[in-house]
Amino acid sequence: MxxxxxxxxxxxxxxxxxxxxxxxxxxxxxxxxxxxxxxxxxxxxxxxxxxxxxxxxxxxxxxxxxxxxxxxxxxxxxxxxxxxxxxxxxxxxxxxxxxxxxxxxxxxxxxxxxxxxxxxxxxxxxxxxxxxxxxxxxxxxxxxxxxxxxxxxxxxxxxxxxxxxxxxxxxxxxxxxxxxxxxxxxxxxxxxxxxxxxxxxxxxxxxxxxxxxxxxxxxxxxxxxxxxxxxxxxxxxxxxxxxxxxxxxxxxxxxxxxxxxxxxxxxxxxxxxxxxxxxxxxxxxxxxxxxxxxxxxxxxxxxxxxxxxxxxxxxxxxxxxxxxxxxxxxxxxxxxxxxxxxxxxxxxxxxxxFIEPGIPINHRLSLPYAWVLYLEDAVEITDTIAVFDAGLVSYAMPLTVRIVDMVGLADGHIAHRPPQFPGGLWGRGDAWGRWDVDYVLAQNPRFIQTSLQGMDAQGMWRTGFTGTTQLVNDPRFQAHYTMTELNGLFERK
Known part of the structure; x- marks a missing residue:
């Protein structure tokens, strides 16, 4: 050659x-x-x-x-x-x-x-x-x-x-x-x-x-x-x-x-x-x-x-x-x-x-790494964590920690749910249309990671994914979870 x-x-x-x-x-x-x-x-x-x-x-x-x-x-x-x-x-x-x-x-x-x-x-x-x-x-x-x-x-x-x-x-x-x-x-x-x-x-x-x-x-x-x-x-x-x-x-x-x-x-x-x-x-x-x-x-x-x-x-x-x-x-x-x-x-x-999408692999100040550093100190090896971003957090956790992928890529139950698109033809945030709030709460995760974006005019939480938006506004979630010092990361009370 x-x-x-x-x-x-x-x-x-x-x-x-x-x-x-x-x-x-x-x-x-x-x-x-x-x-x-x-x-x-x-x-x-x-x-x-x-x-x-x-x-x-x-x-x-x-x-x-x-x-x-x-x-x-x-x-x-x-x-x-x-x-x-x-x-x-x-x-x-x-x-x-x-x-x-x-x-x-x-x-x-x-x-x-x-x-x-x-x-x-x-x-x-x-x-x-x-x-x-x-x-x-x-x-x-x-x-x-x-x-x-x-x-x-x-x-x-x-x-x-x-x-x-x-x-x-x-x-x-x-x-x-x-x-x-x-x-x-x-x-x-x-x-x-x-x-x-x-x-x-x-x-x-x-x-x-x-x-x-x-x-x-x-x-x-x-x-x-x-x-x-x-x-x-x-x-x-x-x-x-x-x-x-x-x-x-x-x-x-x-x-x-x-x-x-x-x-x-x-x-x-x-x-x-x-x-x-x-x-x-x-x-x-x-x-x-x-x-x-x-x-x-x-x-x-x-x-x-x-x-x-x-x-x-x-x-x-x-x-x-x-x-x-x-x-x-x-x-x-x-x-x-x-x-x-x-x-x-x-x-x-x-x-x-200069757009720099993706997740940096060096330890610069970034929210994903802040989640990881927090969880590394707080998590127990038998814990369950529900995540929206199923990659970095799971990679950094002990192998015995159970990870629930709320989007469904690595979760057999959610992946086989029928798709739903409440946002309509051009709606944003629905991803591939698969989520299950009841299922996620039934797993009783100690931590739940979301892409929290703030509140709307009606006082409802907004996230980057319809499934997690429905989750964080669910009365059961609000009764049993509180946000940690990090935006978007919730812990069971």
């Missing part, structure tokens, strides 16, 4: 990425701590559980959990373990993107786009599985393209299987490859060949054992997080998904720029072999995002999943745009739109740097 780096221009770009990632050193998303709680329990011999004795799959990134646990087994700090994997896999992704486009004019465009992208840099540091997902998707797509155009094979199915273990939506790309192959066979009037059957067997050999293990261990075919987040197919879901796609596109220049470059790549006189297949992947995943209702996390987590493929496609579109402009304009002017595009992405990165 290193022989392809003779153009040492890639090395400064890798350095730029490392600098960019370092700027987000304080970014670590709360949900990542949920996965780390599972790793803690596993390494302690309690199984892949959130609470001891409760078999609920409150994570959806099995392969990522395994990789982090691997480093944790050798006593590497778990937060550091996610950073080691995130940075390493992201660098490998950039190198492979460069190799994929090295035969094109200005082959540094695609890796430079990744290095400047705030989504790419932030999720290398954010603690979740995005870097692994991006790498497996890129490798699988490149292998499948080679199998279809050069040497028939089945190795791409290994990537599709591992991608499905990284996150369940990864199986979508195996389905896209299958449909693409069926279309190719139909156009050529051929029957499936030996390697086609091997592809299916390899994929099934990876996915089915894990699926059977999941059902035997947790009692469900899908992760609990999917049940918790599924809002059903309705107008609100589609509107939120469409809005998410539109706003996410801003970090790459906006929807118009992306669509323009994709159309140029697709309609080029000498269209590159990657173009159609990669566009199918990007388009299908965009449709999935819309049907799923988007995502709440910062830095366009879903869009980041397909960013390497999108970078290659934008590279192809940019080359075609420059080719067209050079027939009418001097070369420096012909390249100016592409340079402006990169400058725009850099400006977006600088803008997002």
């Amino acid at each position: 290193l022989k392809h780096l003779r153009n040492w221009g890639l090395l400064p770009i890798l350095g730029l990425f490392l600098l960019h990632a370092w700027l987000y050193a304080d970014f670590f998303i709360d949900d990542a701590f949920i996965s780390l709680r599972y790793v803690q329990q596993w390494l302690a011999g309690n199984g892949l559980v959130y609470n001891i004795g409760e078999y609920v799959e409150g994570y959806s990134n099995f392969l990522w959990v395994v990789l982090v646990a691997l480093l944790g087994f050798f006593e590497v700090d778990l937060i550091l373990a996610t950073r080691i994997w995130g940075i390493s896999l992201s660098i490998l992704t950039m190198i492979l993107v460069y190799i994929a486009v090295r035969g094109l004019p200005f082959p540094l465009f695609a890796p430079l786009l990744l290095a400047l992208s705030p989504s790419f840099a932030m999720w290398a540091m954010g603690g979740l599985e995005n870097p692994l997902f991006m790498l497996l998707l890129l490798v699988g797509s490149l292998l499948f393209y080679r199998e279809e155009t050069q040497k028939p094979g089945w190795s791409s199915s290994i990537c599709w299987g591992l991608l499905a273990l990284t996150r369940p939506d990864g199986l979508l790309f195996g389905a896209i490859a299958f449909c693409y192959r069926v279309g190719t066979l139909y156009r050529n009037g051929q029957w499936p060949q030996r390697h086609d059957y091997l592809r299916g067997l390899v994929l099934a050999g990876i996915v089915l054992p894990h699926l059977l293990w999941r059902f035997s261990y947790y009692g469900y075919w899908l992760p609990n997080t999917i049940y918790a987040k599924s809002m059903g197919l309705n107008l609100r879901t589609l509107l939120e998904g469409g809005l998410y796609l539109y706003t996410s596109s801003e970090i790459l220049g906006g929807l118009f720029v992306i669509v323009l470059l994709l159309l140029l790549a697709l309609t080029a006189k000498q269209r590159h072999g990657y173009t159609l297949y990669f566009t199918l992947n990007v388009g299908a995943y965009a449709a999935f995002i819309m049907l799923a209702g988007g995502d709440w996390m910062p830095a366009q987590r879903f869009l980041a999943s397909i960013l390497p493929l999108l970078a290659i496609l934008l590279q192809l579109g940019a080359v075609e745009l420059v080719t067209l402009l050079r027939t009418r304009l001097p070369q420096p002017i012909a390249w100016s739109p592409i340079l402006l595009h990169l400058l725009y992405i850099a400006a977006m990165a600088l803008t997002m740097r």
Whole structure:
């Protein structure tokens, strides 16, 4: 692989990425701590559980959990373990993107786009599985393209299987490859060949054992997080998904720029072999995002999943745009739109740097860490704590402390409640529409953590989540709980 780096221009770009990632050193998303709680329990011999004795799959990134646990087994700090994997896999992704486009004019465009992208840099540091997902998707797509155009094979199915273990939506790309192959066979009037059957067997050999293990261990075919987040197919879901796609596109220049470059790549006189297949992947995943209702996390987590493929496609579109402009304009002017595009992405990165979403991992003064420091002194090892933010608090507590996730990601009861949206079509604060005040109070938690925002004009408490707003205004809660010295943290009287 290193022989392809003779153009040492890639090395400064890798350095730029490392600098960019370092700027987000304080970014670590709360949900990542949920996965780390599972790793803690596993390494302690309690199984892949959130609470001891409760078999609920409150994570959806099995392969990522395994990789982090691997480093944790050798006593590497778990937060550091996610950073080691995130940075390493992201660098490998950039190198492979460069190799994929090295035969094109200005082959540094695609890796430079990744290095400047705030989504790419932030999720290398954010603690979740995005870097692994991006790498497996890129490798699988490149292998499948080679199998279809050069040497028939089945190795791409290994990537599709591992991608499905990284996150369940990864199986979508195996389905896209299958449909693409069926279309190719139909156009050529051929029957499936030996390697086609091997592809299916390899994929099934990876996915089915894990699926059977999941059902035997947790009692469900899908992760609990999917049940918790599924809002059903309705107008609100589609509107939120469409809005998410539109706003996410801003970090790459906006929807118009992306669509323009994709159309140029697709309609080029000498269209590159990657173009159609990669566009199918990007388009299908965009449709999935819309049907799923988007995502709440910062830095366009879903869009980041397909960013390497999108970078290659934008590279192809940019080359075609420059080719067209050079027939009418001097070369420096012909390249100016592409340079402006990169400058725009850099400006977006600088803008997002100062937003600093997520939870800082250093001990600065912040409310989440104040909750943790308070609870570390006050909690007993047999206590129950109900939380709105199910990550950091659970990660910092003793493993014997029972955590009730009031949003339902790591709680089997709440995740399987029917969704409800009292806020209506555009209502805010309903999250995925699942909560149960009676259930939370029945757990008799000693502490309850909420995102308290104050009181309204009618004297009612407001929080950032409808479920906890109903909870803190419930007469039973007000009779038995009082707020501690910290805003939003309540203790049983």
